[in-house]
Structure formats: C-alpha cells, structure tokens
Amino acid sequence: MNPQPRPLYWIGLSIFGLVIATYVLFPIFWLFLASFKTTGELASLPLTFWPVAPTIEAYTALFDTTSQSSQILNWPRLISNSFLVSVSSTLIVLVFGTLAGYAFSRIQFPGRDLILGGLLISRMFQGAALLLPTYRLMNNLGLQDSLLGLTLLYSAFGLPFATWIIASSLREIPFELEESAMMDGASRLQCMVKIVLPLATPALITAAMWHFVGAWSEFAFASILMESSDSKTVTIGLASFVELFTIEFNRVGAAASLVAMPIMLVFFFGQRYFTRGLLAGAVKG
Amino acid sequence: MKTDIGRRGFLAGTTALLALATTSIPARAASGALSVWKFGGTPAEVEAWPAANDKFLAANPDIDLNYSFFNGQIRRQKILAGFQTRKLADVIIAFGQDIPEFAGFGMIQPLEEIAGDKLEGWKDRIVPEILSSGMHEGKLYGLPTYVDMATFIAIDTDAMKEAGYDRPPETWSELREYAKKLTTADRPGIAFPATTAPVDINIFEGIAYANGGRIFDEETGKVTLNDAGVVGALQLYADLIADGSTPSGNSMTETNFRDTAQLFGQKRAAMWIGLSWLNTPWGVMEGMNWAGAPFPKPDAPSGAFPPVAAIMDGTAVLMVSSSTKNPEAAIEYLDFWSQNEQLNTWGGNPEIARVPAGKSAWSEQGLADAWPAWVESYNAGTLFDGAEPMPRFIGVSAVESALATAIQQVVLGQKTPQEAADEATEAAQAQIDLLRG
Amino acid sequence: MNRRSDTWLAYFMILPVVAAVLAFVIGPTWDVGTLSLTSVVMGQERGFGTLSNFRALFADPVFPTVVKNTAIWILGGTILCVMTGLAVGMFLAIDSKMTMGLRAIILLPWVLPDVVTAMAWKWMLHGQVGVIGDYISRMGLTDGAISFLGNPDLVMWMLVIVLIWRKMPLVALILCAAIRSVPSEQLEAARMDGANGWHRFRFVVVPNIAFSLTAVTVISMIWITAEFTLPWVMTGGGPANSSQIMSTYIYQQSFQFFNWGVGSAMSVVNLVFLMTVVGLYLYINRRSWAAGGNS
Missing domain, CATH: 1.10.3720.10 (MetI-like)
Structure with missing residues (x-):
C-alpha cells in the first residue's frame, strides 16, 4: 500500500500514530518511570513526570538478601x-x-x-x-x-x-x-x-x-x-x-x-x- | 485434660488467673512433618513470621517444618481446594471471621481435645477477650496472635486546631459538624473507603454494630441488613456526602482503605475512617500531626441489638486442620506462637500496628510510644469493654458482599439507605439459604 | 494421495494433543458440569441430579446485571478490539520510520503480566491520585478529575479500554501482516480502475484478509472470555455490581461464598452461550479456517 504523498494525509497519519503510541506506551512508561522515583515523590502533588531525584533503591530492595x-x-x-x-x-x-x-x-x-x-x-x-x-x-x-x-x-x-x-x-x-x-x-x-x-x-x-x-x-x-x-x-x-x-x-x-x-x-x-x-x-x- | 468451658465461664476464669511470665519447656519433643499455610499480611509481618519460624526449628529440631506463604487474596480458594482433596496443611493461619465456616465444613478441629496442658499456658499469656475471639460455639478453634479493631478515626490535628477544636469528635452529630468545618475548597473534611474490599466492609460494620445493628441473627437464621442500626449507619454515610464534606461518592467507591490512608497522609482529607491501625503501616507527610480516636458514637443508637463499643478480628489466627496426622507438632507450633517472645512481635513494632494478643506485649515500650491511648485504656481495663468479634457465621462472605453493594449504592446516591438495605437483605438471605440448605 | 495407513498415522499424530486436551481441559470441564447438577450444602456434596443450582442462579437479582455486563465485556470487547486492531494494523502496514518503530514495540502490553497491568491501570485511572484524570483536568477538559472506575456508567467501558490496550496490539500485528501480504498488483489494478481508498479497502483488502479477520475475532473472543484478573483486580465487580461479569461472579460465588454448585451452574451457562456463538461463527466461516490441505 503506497499512498500518494499528500501533506494533509501524512499529518493525519502522524497524529493517529502519536495517539496510538501514547495509548500503548504511556502506561508502561509511566510505571517504568515510577520505579526510579522515591516513595515521597510518588505521594506528593502535583504529580511529576520525570523522576526528580532518580534512584535505583526500588531495584536493590528486590535483591536484599538480608530480609526474610x-x-x-x-x-x-x-x-x-x-x-x-x-x-x-x-x-x-x-x-x-x-x-x-x-x-x-x-x-x-x-x-x-x-x-x-x-x-x-x-x-x-x-x-x-x-x-x-x-x-x-x-x-x-x-x-x-x-x-x-x-x-x-x-x-x-x-x-x-x-x-x-x-x-x-x-x-x-x-x-x-x-x-x-x-x-x-x-x-x-x-x-x-x-x-x-x-x-x-x-x-x-x-x-x-x-x-x-x-x-x-x-x-x-x-x-x-x-x-x-x-x-x-x-x-x-x-x-x-x-x-x-x-x-x-x-x-x-x-x-x-x-x-x-x-x-x-x-x-x-x-x-x-x-x-x-x-x-x-x-x-x- | 478435657476442658469444656462456656464462653462466660472462660472469661471469668481466665481473668482471675495471674499473668505469669512463663518459659515453656516441651513436655515431650514433637517430631515429624508439619505443614503450615500463612496468607498475606503487612510487609513487616511477612518479615517477622519466617524469622520466628527459624527459632521454632532451632527449638524443635525433630520437626520438619514446611512453611508456605500465599498471597492473601487466594486464602479461601486455597483452603477450599485443600479441603476438597484432603490435603489441608496441618496448621492454617487465617482470619477469625473464617472460623464458623471452616469449623462447620469440618476443615478445622477444636483445640481443647488436642492442646492438653498447653491450654492453661495460652490462657495465662493471652488477653482473655482476644483469646475468646478464637472461640466458636463454646470451643476454641483458633489461637489469635493479635486483632484489628473497628472502627476508628484518624484526624489531622493541625487542621482540627485551625478549625477551633481541641479534641476529636465524639458523637455522630459532632462528626458531621467537624467534617463540614474542616472542609476547604481543595480538601474534604472526611473520607471513607467504600470499595468491595473486606476491610472497607469491616470499617462500616464497626459503625453499624456500635449503632445497635447486626448483619445476621444466628438465632433466627435471618439476614438483618435492613435492621435500623445498619440503615442508620448507611444514613450517616449518606449524610456526610450530602453535607458536601467528603470526596465525591464515585471517588470513594474506587478508593480502598490503603488509598484513603494515603490521601489522609498527603493532607488531602482532614479525617478518615479506618481500622485500629489507621495510618501506621504507611505513614504520613513529614511534619504532619495526626491523632487516632475511636469512631464517634451515635447520638441515640437506633438498632434492635445492643450497641457494641468496637468489633474485632484477627487476620493471623492459627488453626489446626481436622485431617492433620501430626497434632502434637501442630500444637507445639501453636504453643510456640503463644509464647511472649513471639507475641511481643505485635507489641514492639509500631509498623505492624495491630492490637497485640499477648499480655506481656502490652508492657512493651514500642506499643506505649506508638499507641499511648490504647495502652492507657488497656491498663484501665476498658479497651475491650463491650467489644465483640466481627461478624462470623456460615455464609458471612455472601452477606458482607451484599452489604458492600448496599454501601456502594448509597454512596453513589443510587438508592436510599432503606431501599438498598432491603434489597441486600433479600439477596443475601437467598445466598445464605442456599449455602445452609 | 491418501492411503489407508495415512488415516491411522494421522490419528496417531494428533493423539497426544487430543489426549492432553481431554485429560486436562475436558476432564475438569466435565467435573464442572456434574457439579452444576449437584446440590452443595455446608461444603458437602448432597445428591446429584438437581436443577436447584440453576434455579437459584436465575432467581438471583444480580444475575441479569451480570449477563448485561458480560455482553458488553465479550461482544463489545471483541468488536472494539478487532476494529481498533484493524485500524492500527492498516496504519502499521504503511512503510515509514514511525510505523517500523511502532511495530517493534507495540507488543509490549501483551507481554506484561495481567496483575501488573491491572494495578498500573487502576492507579492511573484513579480519580484522586491517578495521572490520567490529573492531565485531563490540568488541560482544562474537565472540572476536577473523574473517577473512571467509580462511576457505574463508565466503569464497564473503562475495563473494555484496558482490555483493548492489552489485546489489541497482537490483533493489529496479525492484521498488519495480513494486509501487507495483499498482492500489490491487485491494489494497483484497482487504483487504475479508479477505485478510491474506501473501495480498495472494501473490495480488495477485506476479501484478502478475511481468514485473518475470522481468526483474530475468534481468538479475541476466547481470550476475553477467559480473562479474569483484569476486572477482578481493578474493580472487584464494583461499584454496586456495575462491573460484575460472569468470570468475576463465578469466582465470587465459588471461592468467597463457597457456593460452588451455583458457580458451576454459571460456568455451564457461560460455556453454552460461548460455544453457541463461537461454534456458529466458525460454522459460518468454515471455508476459511478448516484445514483443507489437499484441496
């Protein structure tokens, strides 16, 4: 399928693509970003998008072998x-x-x-x-x-x-x-x-x-x-x-x-x- | 030793006994395989339990302990599956509310026959009111390690002072007044959880029971969700919403106890209605001052039953399967958990935030620091005055589920409290009749 | 080309699959069937050969709501899933950098376990702490955040949106593959004949992907029926039973209320309905799925 290169057509398609990409990826990305935030940041308002002080604490906690x-x-x-x-x-x-x-x-x-x-x-x-x-x-x-x-x-x-x-x-x-x-x-x-x-x-x-x-x-x-x-x-x-x-x-x-x-x-x-x-x-x- | 004790005699007898600090020396060493199923719990408990198991193994080297931890959500289905295939664990750690069903279906056995001389020690070390919450039809089926009580209220004391109050509200009308006054443009005065989560339902039941309501009458076998006491409590929820003192009803039906605690901790509600632990497992914003208090009492209880001061239930009650092949080891395990050292887990660690079952736990400094009011009223002997177990009977889940629907219908404004309660009663009665045959 | 020995060989070759399905799927299903005709009282099975479970089910005031919600869930979910999947598949079939990138990552929602999907969406859709309501109200589209899962009129459709999020990518990719394999000569010929975009889609693309469409419709429907974790974790059937569907209600009856006779009866009703729909669908489209190897 090779559509004719019409600018309006492409703009429309790009918007559609963006909407789909957001719908599909945003939840995953949001959860992924959350994993680098601190508990305090997650609980504070207004909501932040990028982690303010990125940390891998949440990951290290998973492999904390000292805990039962x-x-x-x-x-x-x-x-x-x-x-x-x-x-x-x-x-x-x-x-x-x-x-x-x-x-x-x-x-x-x-x-x-x-x-x-x-x-x-x-x-x-x-x-x-x-x-x-x-x-x-x-x-x-x-x-x-x-x-x-x-x-x-x-x-x-x-x-x-x-x-x-x-x-x-x-x-x-x-x-x-x-x-x-x-x-x-x-x-x-x-x-x-x-x-x-x-x-x-x-x-x-x-x-x-x-x-x-x-x-x-x-x-x-x-x-x-x-x-x-x-x-x-x-x-x-x-x-x-x-x-x-x-x-x-x-x-x-x-x-x-x-x-x-x-x-x-x-x-x-x-x-x-x-x-x-x-x-x-x-x-x- | 056979001990056949009625509940009242049991209470009188045990309270008369002196609290003895005991160290238990097993009379005969139990041995063999012992399987234990534990369901859910707070992160701190999930840590504490296996740590204590190690001590148990050290003290009982001949017992081959097989401890399994399960997601709390699958509790009933796992136990049902085990029951149907006669593969239940020897010791099941479940909810006090489960006892009548488990006992009625023949899954668990009374402990008196198998506990022997251990029973006396349990009575010595465990707060009698809490131990009696492990009883069903005059027999002890479960050894509680702690209870949660309903219903309590957490209040942001800074906001309270700002509004000109110096103590938490004590009656329903005061509560409505406080809630209205504490409401600001971006912060509701009060929030309460209203999802279908069992804890959210228990929170409501505490209010209804204090208003003289009950959800089921064992004597007549009738569901009593439309009793005036329950309807009155539903009306209180409706009034708080109608006063404009809460988040929207829609929002509360999707906000469970944990989320509500979080909102309160973020200063996004000035009060919230919860169980005894309120915010302790999750904490609040830095610099925020808050206090917990018993939920305000109705101005005039409207239910047909005697109003209770509180309702309580343990979510880590040790029970012994009726098909166990190793009752000695099972009792040894229960006895281990009845020792002060283990029961103090719930006394010293404020993160766990349960009402401890062990008498000695009440003298732990950690508990006094975290919950001075509890310890004070425990020492005065009033903490359990008029406290009853949470609803427990065969079919309790079906009735509570119908109640959850009624609460949500009222909170959403779909039905009046009376209509919702009437419908729920009818639906729940059908379920109960089916289950009981 | 067929020899008699071939028939036996064929039976021998399909034996493991048939045996496994009989043992692990049909066996337990048979159990459910017999259980639905057994009265269960106080946790004991008391007597086979009763319709009391079915009577109780049809007398249950919640059951009509459950049927209605299940229709939205299965039929609405399947139709929307296939339609969005088709739209996205058409888009992905276009050659550009953007679609290449999307094709590589679009399957991410499919590989995430259900438990996580449900928790994450529940969190994002929450009226007070959720990011979606927050952004919408910050953009000024609504006055204050919406409680998507607390609104009885919205909740079923929100669940469907999450369901589509999870299942649509695979449908889109399958249809994309099918669309890309439509012979370009046919499209070119249609274009020469002056067919517009819609006509090319309707008369060239659709007939070529008919089999794939049938396939993904059936697959989606089967998936959606079996799906239990998403609705259960997200709403638990609430608020006020407005998102109670067959799978959650069966679970509730069997494991929360311990009424597994009624739970089984409901499974039977559910299965009969589904087998009818899918069986009918497969029958109508039998030309495109049955494996006519030697034809």
Whole structure:
C-alpha cells in the first residue's frame, strides 16, 4: 500500500500514530518511570513526570538478601522456575503441535475439521470455575506443587492453539515437494522432518513465542497449584509483591520491570521472526 | 485434660488467673512433618513470621517444618481446594471471621481435645477477650496472635486546631459538624473507603454494630441488613456526602482503605475512617500531626441489638486442620506462637500496628510510644469493654458482599439507605439459604 | 494421495494433543458440569441430579446485571478490539520510520503480566491520585478529575479500554501482516480502475484478509472470555455490581461464598452461550479456517 504523498494525509497519519503510541506506551512508561522515583515523590502533588531525584533503591530492595521476605519472594528462583516451565512446555507444544498440525493440514481423515474445531473451542474452557476441578485432577495425579505438573498443564492449554497456527501455516507450503519425495520412497515422517519443517520455521517460532508469553504470565492456575516457595513462579511472586506494596508504586514498577525483562529480551531477538511468521501465513488463509 | 468451658465461664476464669511470665519447656519433643499455610499480611509481618519460624526449628529440631506463604487474596480458594482433596496443611493461619465456616465444613478441629496442658499456658499469656475471639460455639478453634479493631478515626490535628477544636469528635452529630468545618475548597473534611474490599466492609460494620445493628441473627437464621442500626449507619454515610464534606461518592467507591490512608497522609482529607491501625503501616507527610480516636458514637443508637463499643478480628489466627496426622507438632507450633517472645512481635513494632494478643506485649515500650491511648485504656481495663468479634457465621462472605453493594449504592446516591438495605437483605438471605440448605 | 495407513498415522499424530486436551481441559470441564447438577450444602456434596443450582442462579437479582455486563465485556470487547486492531494494523502496514518503530514495540502490553497491568491501570485511572484524570483536568477538559472506575456508567467501558490496550496490539500485528501480504498488483489494478481508498479497502483488502479477520475475532473472543484478573483486580465487580461479569461472579460465588454448585451452574451457562456463538461463527466461516490441505 503506497499512498500518494499528500501533506494533509501524512499529518493525519502522524497524529493517529502519536495517539496510538501514547495509548500503548504511556502506561508502561509511566510505571517504568515510577520505579526510579522515591516513595515521597510518588505521594506528593502535583504529580511529576520525570523522576526528580532518580534512584535505583526500588531495584536493590528486590535483591536484599538480608530480609526474610526475599526468601519467600526469591526473585532469581521465581524467574528460573518460570523459565523452566515456560521453556519446557514450549518445547512440548512445538513437538506435539507440529505432529498434529502436520496431520491436520496434510492428511484427509474422517472427523478432521470437527476435531480441529473442537480443539479450538476447548481453549475457552479455562475460567475461574475450572480451578478447583483442575486442582483435584492434579492432586489425584500427584502433580500438585510440582513444576512438571504445571508444565504439563500449560502444554495442554497451549497445544490446541499452537496446532492450529502450525496447521494453517503448513497449508501454505506447496504439497508438490513432498509428493515427489514420496514418489522416491520417502516416508511421511521423513518428508515432514526434512522438507516441511525447515519451510515452516517462522510459523514454529511464532507458535513458540505465543505459547511462551502465555506460560510466562499465567497466574490463576499457578497460584492455586504451587505451594512451596521453591516451586512458585514469577507471577505468583509478583502478585504477592503487589499486594504487599500496593501503594508503593516504585517497588511495584521495579518488580514488574524485572519480570517483564526476560520476556522483552525474547521478543527483542525474536521480533523479526515473529512478524515473519505471521507474514508467512501463520494466520493467513 | 478435657476442658469444656462456656464462653462466660472462660472469661471469668481466665481473668482471675495471674499473668505469669512463663518459659515453656516441651513436655515431650514433637517430631515429624508439619505443614503450615500463612496468607498475606503487612510487609513487616511477612518479615517477622519466617524469622520466628527459624527459632521454632532451632527449638524443635525433630520437626520438619514446611512453611508456605500465599498471597492473601487466594486464602479461601486455597483452603477450599485443600479441603476438597484432603490435603489441608496441618496448621492454617487465617482470619477469625473464617472460623464458623471452616469449623462447620469440618476443615478445622477444636483445640481443647488436642492442646492438653498447653491450654492453661495460652490462657495465662493471652488477653482473655482476644483469646475468646478464637472461640466458636463454646470451643476454641483458633489461637489469635493479635486483632484489628473497628472502627476508628484518624484526624489531622493541625487542621482540627485551625478549625477551633481541641479534641476529636465524639458523637455522630459532632462528626458531621467537624467534617463540614474542616472542609476547604481543595480538601474534604472526611473520607471513607467504600470499595468491595473486606476491610472497607469491616470499617462500616464497626459503625453499624456500635449503632445497635447486626448483619445476621444466628438465632433466627435471618439476614438483618435492613435492621435500623445498619440503615442508620448507611444514613450517616449518606449524610456526610450530602453535607458536601467528603470526596465525591464515585471517588470513594474506587478508593480502598490503603488509598484513603494515603490521601489522609498527603493532607488531602482532614479525617478518615479506618481500622485500629489507621495510618501506621504507611505513614504520613513529614511534619504532619495526626491523632487516632475511636469512631464517634451515635447520638441515640437506633438498632434492635445492643450497641457494641468496637468489633474485632484477627487476620493471623492459627488453626489446626481436622485431617492433620501430626497434632502434637501442630500444637507445639501453636504453643510456640503463644509464647511472649513471639507475641511481643505485635507489641514492639509500631509498623505492624495491630492490637497485640499477648499480655506481656502490652508492657512493651514500642506499643506505649506508638499507641499511648490504647495502652492507657488497656491498663484501665476498658479497651475491650463491650467489644465483640466481627461478624462470623456460615455464609458471612455472601452477606458482607451484599452489604458492600448496599454501601456502594448509597454512596453513589443510587438508592436510599432503606431501599438498598432491603434489597441486600433479600439477596443475601437467598445466598445464605442456599449455602445452609 | 491418501492411503489407508495415512488415516491411522494421522490419528496417531494428533493423539497426544487430543489426549492432553481431554485429560486436562475436558476432564475438569466435565467435573464442572456434574457439579452444576449437584446440590452443595455446608461444603458437602448432597445428591446429584438437581436443577436447584440453576434455579437459584436465575432467581438471583444480580444475575441479569451480570449477563448485561458480560455482553458488553465479550461482544463489545471483541468488536472494539478487532476494529481498533484493524485500524492500527492498516496504519502499521504503511512503510515509514514511525510505523517500523511502532511495530517493534507495540507488543509490549501483551507481554506484561495481567496483575501488573491491572494495578498500573487502576492507579492511573484513579480519580484522586491517578495521572490520567490529573492531565485531563490540568488541560482544562474537565472540572476536577473523574473517577473512571467509580462511576457505574463508565466503569464497564473503562475495563473494555484496558482490555483493548492489552489485546489489541497482537490483533493489529496479525492484521498488519495480513494486509501487507495483499498482492500489490491487485491494489494497483484497482487504483487504475479508479477505485478510491474506501473501495480498495472494501473490495480488495477485506476479501484478502478475511481468514485473518475470522481468526483474530475468534481468538479475541476466547481470550476475553477467559480473562479474569483484569476486572477482578481493578474493580472487584464494583461499584454496586456495575462491573460484575460472569468470570468475576463465578469466582465470587465459588471461592468467597463457597457456593460452588451455583458457580458451576454459571460456568455451564457461560460455556453454552460461548460455544453457541463461537461454534456458529466458525460454522459460518468454515471455508476459511478448516484445514483443507489437499484441496
């Protein structure tokens, strides 16, 4: 889309862009700035935009190992737990999502569309009401308060959608390549691994990042399933922290920045692939 | 030893006992695994609790303590989940208001049967009125470590003097007068929190109970939100708003107790209505002078029930799960928290700002410095005169939630106090009937 | 090209996904279904096969408000989310330095955990300490700050604005990707034929991105339904139930009141409604989503 260079058009667009940028970025920026303010400054009027006397106190307080609460809210531990769960469930989702995605896009079998639609709709069954039954289930399986249990649960939540993204993307890859390989005697699985997957990389990255973000920020199920301080995830820590320091937004801002940092790094490096994945037909017909 | 004591006899008996400074030597060493769930708390408490646990472990090396701290918000869902799967912790640290439901559902057990000779020590060391707040149907279900009381008022004493007053208001009509006079163009005379947060509801309940109101009558099983005492308290909120002495009603429904305390601390309200700790956990602007006082009394209580002086509840009450496999260790843990050294946590640290349960905590200098008025009236024996536990019965959350809706409707000016109270009564009654079957 | 063995291979390949969903999603959902038909008294399950939970639900005076608010939340939220997403997506599809920059950072709201989003917005929207009201009144647009979340007429829409803030960026990026892949020859041809901007959008762009539009609509709807933390932390259903929606009310009934029979009944009502809407939507648009691989 190359619009004609009319000044009025560009001014209008720029204003629209500014409005959108403000809407999207202001809240994050405001919280981020707050993390460098003192508690006194946050409580004083009139409100200040830039920190008057920038300080990193709020950040150092997070890692104050002399305090007892830092054992409960042990950030390095919380972050590594979240990382473990998010990364391993992402891997599970990728492997099984690809298998299923391949089947859904390449093989005609009875009930295919019905099953795919059913999987998609199942993503809705996740409200507050499922907390207790899920807890009971995990308990029966002996998987409550276990990172393995949380990983499996998140994988189950993430699989339908990942399958769908991957299936949609595989449809875009010409079938002829495989056909000729199969003529030469290659098996389905060989075709999948050697021919289709390399072409589907952007879609796989998209699905992976999508799932990673969801797993990283999930709170409700983690909060009820995880008990010991050794197995808690970062969002549980964040919620406790927010509850403790509700009106000290410098500390809340610092904790939030800390939690968001890893995921932003992932995005910083993955952004190009992510957009490419979307472009490559991950969600295109 | 079996102790079967009615509440009145219990009070009389324990007050007669001398407060003995005790050091406990465990009769037999408890051992084995012990799990403890603690929910929420102020930052200072979150610090203090695990620090004390270390001491407990040092004294009981054979106990394998598994202490879990949870976000306060998930308290009820976590306990419910644990109950349904028979995986409750041995010791649950929850609210006094939870006791009837937890006991009624069979989640927790009476302590008399398992506490043995420890019980006497608890009675010795804990203020009887506070210990009795751990009781339900004549049995002790929870060991309170402190209570919060409702309702109190914080007043900016500089503004008060400027307006020509030398003491905080003492009656509802004085309160309205003060609030009007303390109101300036950019500072309302009074603010009160009116969100759906439980603390905000407790603050209102303190006013209503002092006016002879109750929210539920256990004898008849009827919700009494439309009792004249409750309606009168709703009318007081409405009057304060109509007088123009408050921030807008809209604003108060989005401003909870913490936010209100913050506004007061920023000199953006000359008074605010809160629980006993008022501003202590969060502080005020430098150079600001303020005082706390009991909430003014109604000129003529209008409710059908006896007016109370205050209502109180602990938010760190230790309870023992009915499915525990290790009652000895659980009682050992409760007993540890009943020791003066632990209970003094709430006596010496003004940041924590709770009404301490330990008798010896009342002689701590920190408490006397932070709350001279409390200590004075405690020593005079009047602090708990006419104080009752906060509402507690099976279905309390449903009734309090309906009450919150009624408060908000009145504060927003959507309904008159009577209309709002009538509707809330009906809605809450339906919920209660459903829950109780 | 299909062989019989392929059918079995396909079932084998989808087995893990189907099994996981059956075990961890359908299983608990089935539990909720049975629980909704069980009467729960004093924390004990007393007898299966009763409609008392549903009767109690429909007799509840708050329930109609909840249904109305949920309609605003799900339908209003989805429609606005897709529409703003489409507008922003079109904008992002233009090549310029500004849009390149925006494309790189627009996903930030999506990666922030819900708890933080809710707290930050609550703080910013607060009538007395919030920055938004402060700026608006300083610009002289209003007389004194507005209590956005304390106003029963505004609160639902404020929640929707925060919801859109959180979900729109991804929708915009997906649609941006779709719009950028519209063949430029088609646009050029339309331009040659003298089609104006609107016509090019309506008759060239929209048909090309139809699949993506269907997809993001369904995705947004599913997300918005499952969303619980935002409204719960921001308003707790208040003031006076004016922002009470299904998910918060289910939570309240189940975990605050311990009436989990009624909570389950409400979940069932909620699910049936949603499955109808989404199922219908998917059926109508079945051509664009079903994976017709060999076609």
